[in-house]
Amino acid sequence: SGVTDSAPGDRVLVLSDSMGQTRPGGYADYVVVQSSEVHPIPKNVSFVSSASAGRPFSAAWTALFRDGHMGMNHRAVVVGAADLVGLAAIQICRWKGNLVVAVSSGRHAQRLQAIGATRVVSKSAPNLADHVRAGLGHRGASVVVNVLGELPGASLEMLDVQGRLVVTTGGVPQMLDTHRLIELQAHIIGSARGTDAADVRHIHKLLSEATFLPVIDSIFPLSKAGQAHRRAESEDTLGAVLLIPDHLYRSAE
DSSP: OOOOOOOTTTTTTEEOOOOOTTTTTTTOOOOOOOOOGEEETTTTTHHHHHHHHHHHHHHIIIIIIIIOOOOOOOEEEEEEEHHHHHHHHHHHHHTTOOOOEEEETTTTTTHHHHTTTEEEEEEEOOOOOEEEEEEEESSSSSEEEEEESSOOOHHHHHHEEEEEEEEOOOOOOOOHHHHHHHHHHHHEOOOOOOOOHHHHHHHHHHHHHHHOOOOOEEEEEEGGHHHHHHHHOOTOOOOOEEOOHHHHHHHOO
């Protein structure tokens, strides 16, 4: 009650940090959410585009701008570039005119370059930070976004002086070279997923203009949820794996 900014029949995207994770609702026909978690979808943006891009781009936007302080013509690195947030971060960096090196398994190098990566470096490459710096004109990065929760030491070595290492995912605890951290005068920031309404509106606008493109691996009807989960867990997957109600899936065929 008391909700005035949306009405029955409106096309909306729900970005909730808890639904389907710490509380049930991910597969429900009807759910109750906070009005702040509901974001209108513009008429020229499809449900599929909004659903596949809304969460990853919001998280990447927060990591790069609010936490990473990224501007125009900066040098950026995305560690875990084939992750959904990583794919969004590459496109955001490209939009800002930045050099961006993608660090991933190397399996999807051509696709990562197609969406904006200046260079793709395998995360298993020896002297990883040196390869990354070579892709940035032999300079350190202004901002490194690590969406893996791995390679913290190498991520630190990729930074320029006073660079910012933004971590969006936890991993196995590892030691950092604090002497190197001090030498670089670097900043390490833990980034929580962002759902700021103004940011989501901006992202939707850029989606509607085709400045940002959702990367979709596959779409399944809800009756094949098991197949969708297996696809999402495959190492060959690149992009969002979506589930849509069967009647909508049939009408889209």
